[in-house]
Amino acid sequence: MSERISALIDRLSQVLPNIGENSCRLIHGRGKTLPGLEQICVDWHAPLLIVSLFEAIEEPEIEQLCVYLTTLQNNPLIQSVVVHHRYRREGAWQWLFGSEHAGFFAHRNGLRFGLEVGRQQNVGFFLDMEPGRQWLEQISAGKRVLNLFSYTCAFSVVALAAGAEKVVNVDMSSRALSRGRDNHRLNGQDTSNVVFLAENILKSWGRIRKQGPFDVIIIDPPSFQKGSFVAERDYAKVIRRIPELAGETCEILACLNAPELTEAYLPRLITETLPELKLQGRLAIHPDFPEQSPNHGLKLFHYQYSNTGKSES
Structure with missing residues (x-):
């Protein structure tokens, strides 16, 4: 052997x-x-x-x-x-x-x-995102959550189970959102306060903004998806939109899964793009996913934004 x-x-x-x-x-x-x-x-x-x-x-x-x-x-x-x-x-x-x-x-x-086993490359649930789900679970009660690049809406299911007031899921794949609806049904969840928007996020800010303002924003894009999103080119475009999406105080989870980009890349980009965002820390890597290098694997950053010039609606 x-x-x-x-x-x-x-x-x-x-x-x-x-x-x-x-x-x-x-x-x-x-x-x-x-x-x-x-x-x-x-x-x-x-x-x-x-x-x-x-x-x-x-x-x-x-x-x-x-x-x-x-x-x-x-x-x-x-x-x-x-x-x-x-x-x-x-x-x-x-x-x-x-x-x-x-x-x-x-x-x-x-x-x-x-x-989905035996068909797609990804089965539809990312185990390494568990620290993000735990973070969301702790802060979701009574909150309005925006789930950008929602894929099959696992964050939405977790937020609703934790008592979120409203969740808005946005992804350009109608098929992924359909699977997201199925995930809510699997768990017997009332989706009357869950929104599924099949939109190209970078071209749909007006429609997304109408659903807000939000207390929690999750940004979990692909690092490279030809024709739709490239992190090095497009991540800053999302960050710039936070002031028009956020409520008076907003918790933000900024995610990046790109081994070729260093651990410092996303914090540096956010500081340059929207210095009002205050870094609260990087979430610890889940123990099931030990990494030799902190640059590899999933990088999850918790930020907070205070939109004091804007009243709740």
């Missing part, structure tokens, strides 16, 4: 006994803290185990890995295992056992979020 597969099996044997109902990352090789496993990640979404390979490995290693993973069907908690070859365009999902047509969900403290 190769050293890499042996190391992976040893690591899995350590973490699998601790799996429970909540979704989590079991192995984060991409953080480069596990020698030999740099291109391997393993995620748990009960009862599904996803092993993600970010670069091709030798065929004998694939066979060794699959033989081991197949033995996991003896674990009563694990009903399905799939290997995701993320470097492939075709045939990226390799099911080892379990039904690929079953409905799978991410689980978070009693909340559920639908997953």
Whole structure:
């Protein structure tokens, strides 16, 4: 057996006994803290185990890995295992056992979020964003929340569960927003105070502004999405709009997932663009996602804005 597969099996044997109902990352090789496993990640979404390979490995290693993973069907908690070859365009999902047509969900403290497994590259729920969800959960009660680049609206579900007064989700993908509606329904949430706007954010400030003002603004854009958003070009455009969107006091979560941009990049950009924003701190990286470098992985910054010249409406 190769050293890499042996190391992976040893690591899995350590973490699998601790799996429970909540979704989590079991192995984060991409953080480069596990020698030999740099291109391997393993995620748990009960009862599904996803092993993600970010670069091709030798065929004998694939066979060794699959033989081991197949033995996991003896674990009563694990009903399905799939290997995701993320470097492939075709045939990226390799099911080892379990039904690929079953409905799978991410689980978070009693909340559920639908997953698309076997189709898209991303399953629809980002585990590394948990510090942001915890932050939002703590401040959402009675607040009006603007969720920019909302994707499948996980932030919205968490905010509503925490007692938010209103949530406005904005994303240019109608399909993602439809999945967001489904996530609210999955959790039995009343969506009468939830808004879903299928808009190109950079071209729709007037429509977004009409839904405000907001007490909490989440900015979670793709770092690079051809034709819609490029962080280095467009992030400042979003920051400049905060004064017209914010209530008297507004908490802001500014997110950036771009390893090529340093930890200092976003704070510097925000200071240059809107110095009135006051940095409250960077949220700690979730322990499931250890990183060798602070520049890699997800960067989450908490800011506060005081719009004292503007009355509530």
